[in-house]
Amino acid sequence: MVGLTEDQVTDLKLQDSQADIAVPSGGFQMRADPLGRRNGRAPKDNMVQVLTKARDEAAAIVAKDQARAGVPLTERLVAEALSILRGATMIVYPMGLPPYDPVRMELENREDLSGTQASLQVMDPGLAQLWFSGKEMLRGKTLADYIGKNEKTKVVVKLQKKGQGAPGREPLMTEEEQKKLMAAEFRRQEELKTKT
Structure with a gap:
């Protein structure tokens, strides 16, 4: 259903088999994904704060400011940043993210970037x-x-x-x-x- 509009999903009578499995802890609120990659069941604000805090911590670990401060970027630091993100994702989604979710694919190092702007940076x-x-x-x-x-x-x-x-x-x-x-x-x- 990635890339389909709500009307197309309704017309084709498609069902998201992962919608009831990959539910955020603490419940969800409906927010339509403008990119059409997710089902619109976003975590509630308190869980969004958990993800935001983890994102900020991970970004600080690999920031350019660290290099200016004389801290070299190592594989261990990158692994630590990914571990923080993985942990926050497991807190918010204890049953795991759906297999098609870009965050899950990135954490499992299997995201397909072909045809995207990000592929130019790899x-x-x-x-x-x-x-x-x-x-x-x-x-x-x-x-x-x-x-x-x-x-x-x-x-x-x-x-x-x-x-x-x-x-x-x-x-x-x-x-x-x-x-x-x-x-x-x-x-x-x-x-x-x-x-x-």
Whole structure:
């Protein structure tokens, strides 16, 4: 019934076999899914808060701010974020989500992204290349082969699809540094104007 309108479901006399099995704990409220992927039985607000809190916690674990704070993103952290989401889903849906639900398919790592915008963000590991300092990093070589044995070195390594060439360079300054520099330059020019 994915992608069908309510009228089409009624005309074809289709029944959702999972509707009575995959019921949110605490009951549900009817909210039509504008994308037509779900049956419209949304969890009540208190259970929505459980899911929202879990989403925020998982997003904080894998956020870009963590990298800026010096916390590397590891498989263990990604697994922890997924575990938080899986746990919240089990709290809200103790009988489990229907097999066709996109959240369940994502948690089971079997979601089909073909034909979606999200498919453009997924790279096949066999067709991916790592780039550092404008040079392609060859498979089989370690990072130490490129930067040496200094463990305190911070590097930016970019992922690119094969055949696309080197990725764009990182800016020399952050936006904050650029704003400070421009403000200082503006003040200096104002001082020069007042002196002449």
